[in-house]
Amino acid sequence: MKRKKNNGKGGQWEVSFFPIIRYNVIFCVLVMVFIMAGGAILSAGRMKSDAKAALSSAQAQISQRVTGAVDLLEALASFPDFNDSETEPIVKVKRLDQMSPYFGFMMMCYVDEDILVYSDGAEPASLASRDYMQRLFSTGQRQVTDSFAAGADGETLNYTVAVPLIDKDGNITGALFSAIYFDEIVQILEESAGKVNANATLLGSQGQVMSATTDLSYGDPVMEALRDDKLLGTTSDKLEEKLLAAQTGGYWSIHDGDLCYTAYQRVDNTNWDILCSVSFGDVFFQIIPSLLFVVCLAVFACIILLLFLKRYIEKQMQVVIMLVQSMEELEKRVYQNERPENVDFNEILRLTSDGLSDSLTGVVTRTVFLNKAEAQLKNADPKLVKALFFVDMDNLKYINDTCGHDGGDIALKSVGYILREYEKKYDGVVGRYGGDEFVMLLTSLDDEKELRDVLDGLILRLQSKIPSGGQNIPVQCSIGVSVYQPGIELERMIFEADEALYHVKQNGKGYYHIHQN
Incomplete structure (x- = not known):
């Protein structure tokens, strides 16, 4: 707070709001930091949930596709026709060709006991060189292969599901197999990962990349790529062990300077693994608009709070200015009085104790009354009657004219003294509203009867x-009197009491009137 000179006449006090604005800006910055930190924590939690959601979707769809192919082929293998040596292979092939488009396979084929595969319109071809066929005929167990190039062009990638044909004596008489489109699995990975802006990778039985939505190359060992990342809480060797053991889990890592979370799981009925990764940057930038909206709301709230605080301080400064003016007046009386022995030291004590009272009547000033009265109305017992009195001297001008201004001062002091008695007795506050006007709020009247008794006295x-x-x-x-009603403002009570006082003035003076709502 500083005093501003004004042409040499007195002074004007004002408050510098710069420190308040500075602290408000600091507070806003801290709020933004906390909001962004909260967004970062939220993003970290969302990374795990998004990665797991993408993994669950991809794993379920691919597992369903593979399991569906296995169940279909095993159901067909149970039909006697496919084990019947008297049925021509071409007949079996045609039956399978009819089913293949319906179930969405690249092809469905029959293999005889010599590991020769038959197709319509072509000579039989040997599959004896295929490792999975060797395993099938040696173990009698179904096989699900990693992706490999097949077909007439020798370049088309596919996955193969093969089941053995076993006769009633337990002998392997051949096999049925179907090829799943490579692009179909790629599409599943892209759709599942794209829903949450994740990256998905399908690994083969040797840990090689079979399909990926990232820039990983087909056939590359995934562990070689992971060695360039900084794994948190694990190592690439431990991770490889968990993948080989078909365990489900997740891990944190730093990839190209960005925090990532990766969830992994084995595909049912296969030796494949799916890895789904979500980066912190992708998730955080998705929620940036929401965070900025919250930040704007917080800054707006800070500005509103600052404006209310400024208004409140300015209002309180009016009281401070009055106090300063009272002290200046006191200085004049003490130091500029030609007869200091006549100084009223009781008044000096009163001015120095609160400095906010009317120097003549002893009641508080108008501004102080308004502040105190509002506080007392809020804290008063709601069961008791509260009333505001607007008191006006009817004959102050007559007294001044006939008895002099000293007589008028004595009359005003007498009125102030009487009102202060009621103030103390009925838990109230009295203020000087104008030259010959007083306002008094009483907050502990038992009922309206007591109010009228007080007024009569x-x-x-x-x-x-x-x-x-x-x-x-x-x-x-x-x-003039206004009785408090729930929800009424102090300013309204003063207005109603003034109206009631006007009614008295118009009807003979020297009495009271209670405002009727």
Whole structure:
């Protein structure tokens, strides 16, 4: 707070709001930091849930596709026709060709006991060189292969599901197999990962990349790529062990400077593994608009708070200015009085103790009254009656004219003294509203009957003659009253009491009137 000179006449006090603005800006910055930190924590949690969601979707769809192919081929293998040596292979092939498009396979084929594969319109071809066929005929177990190049062009990638044909004696008489489109698996990975902006990788039985939505190359060992990343809480060797053991889990890593979370799981009925990764940057930038919206709301709230605080301080500064003015007046009386022995030290003590009271009557000033009255209304017992009195001297001008201004001052002091008695008795506050006007709020009246009793007594006490200097000074007052109703504002009560006072003035003066709602 500083004092601003004004042409050499007194001064004007003002508050510098720069420190408040500075602290408000610091607070806003801290709020933004906390919001962004909260967004980062939220993003980390969302990374795990998104990675697991993408993994669950991809694993379920691919497992369903493979398991569906296995179940279909095993159901067909149970039909006697496919084990019947008297049925021509071409007949079996045609039956399978009819089913293949319906179930969405690249092809469905029959293999005889010599590991020769038959197709319609072509000579039989040997599959004896295929490792999975060797395993099938040696173990009698179904096979699900990694992707490999097949077909007439020798370049088309596919996955093969093969089941043995076993006769009633337990002998392997051949096999049925179907080829799943490579692009179909790629599409599943892209759709599952794309829903949550994740990256998905399908690994083969040797840990090689079979399909990926990232820039990983087909056939590359995934562990070689992971060695360039910084794994958190694990190592590439431990991760490889868990994948080989068909375990389900997840891990954190730093990839190209970005925090990532990767979830992994084995595909049912295969030796394949799916890895789904989500990066912190992708998730965090998705929620940036929401975070910025929250930040804007917080900054707006800070600005509103600052404006309310500024208004409140300015209002309180009015009280401070009045206090300063009272102290300046006191200085003049003490140091500029030609007869210091006549200084009223009781008034000095009063001014120095609160500095906010009217120097003549002893009641508080108008501004202080408004502040105190509002506080008392809020804290008063709701069961008790609360009333505001607007008191006006009817004959102050007459007293000043006949008894002099000293007589008028004595009359005003007398009114103030009487009102202060009621203030103490009924838990209230009295203020000087204008030259010959007083306002008084009483908050502990039992009921309206007590209110009228108080008014009857008060009006009698305010109609009196005060002896002073060999003469009697006549005092007469009129009173307007407003009774508090829930929700009514103090300013409204003053207005209603003023209206009631006007009613008294218009009807003879020297009495009271209660405002009727």
